[in-house]
Amino acid sequence: MEDPAPTSEASIRRSKRNRAPTRKQVAREAEAENREKAGEASDHAERESSPDEFDEARPKSKRARASEGTSSVAHKAADLRLIEVVKGNGKLIPHAVKLWVERYEKDSKPAMVELLTMLFEACGAKYYDKGDLVDETDVDDVVVALVSCAKKGEAEDYQNSKKREFKNFKGNLESFWENLVRDCQHGPLFDKVLFDKCMDYIIALSCTPPRVYRQVASLMGLRLVTSYISIANxxxxxxxxTRRQLDAEKKKKTEGPRVESLNNRFSDTHEKITLLEEMMRKIFTG
Known part of the structure; x- marks a missing residue:
């Protein structure tokens, strides 16, 4: 009869691993687990006892980071002149326009000078007298002075410039006027002062001999018309x-504050549409 094969070392190790744990092993494992739990509890207690330190370590939420980013952009826009915003980062335009509208509503005269200054600089003018831009000054006199500057070589062509820093000038300028019309639609757009003055200069500059003045002024005029159309629609x-709501109220055959309110709203809206149509006609006919 054959002798049984000798037990291999590997099978001996497997048999040792498969043995049931002894009481000492169980006790050691339980003690280690208790120490681990005690450590976690201690860490938790430390965090609870010092909430300020824990809050400092916590990363900021996306909303907080976005708010800080918006505040930073608005701060940059406030530090720049309007022409610098138009020539530079287009992302600053909405913030710059919003800040300018706030300045205009607080004190219209210096804000108007600021806007007209940007208008002239966008056309390329380097020198002009800011003193009489808002007062009762003949627009033609100002434009003649600007043309004289251009003849002396005191004008820059940003729109057709090959310089890299001006590659977004045209789009930024259009964006500026689009944002301005939109932000003024509930107030200054219909005050018959702000945009009337801008259009007077845009129309006059679009008819001047210097090519750069004509091009940029025409660009601004067309953007204004496009923006007027959007608001009018x-x-x-x-x-x-409002008309449908008014008709529905009239069918009830009851006169009251509701009907009066709708009538006033209808008249106000109709008046604004008529004014926008006149402004568009003014740019087209000069």
């Missing part, structure tokens, strides 16, 4: 909604 939609 929105107002027409509002007017139609």
């Amino acid at each position: 929105m107002l027409r939609s509002q007017r139609e909604t």
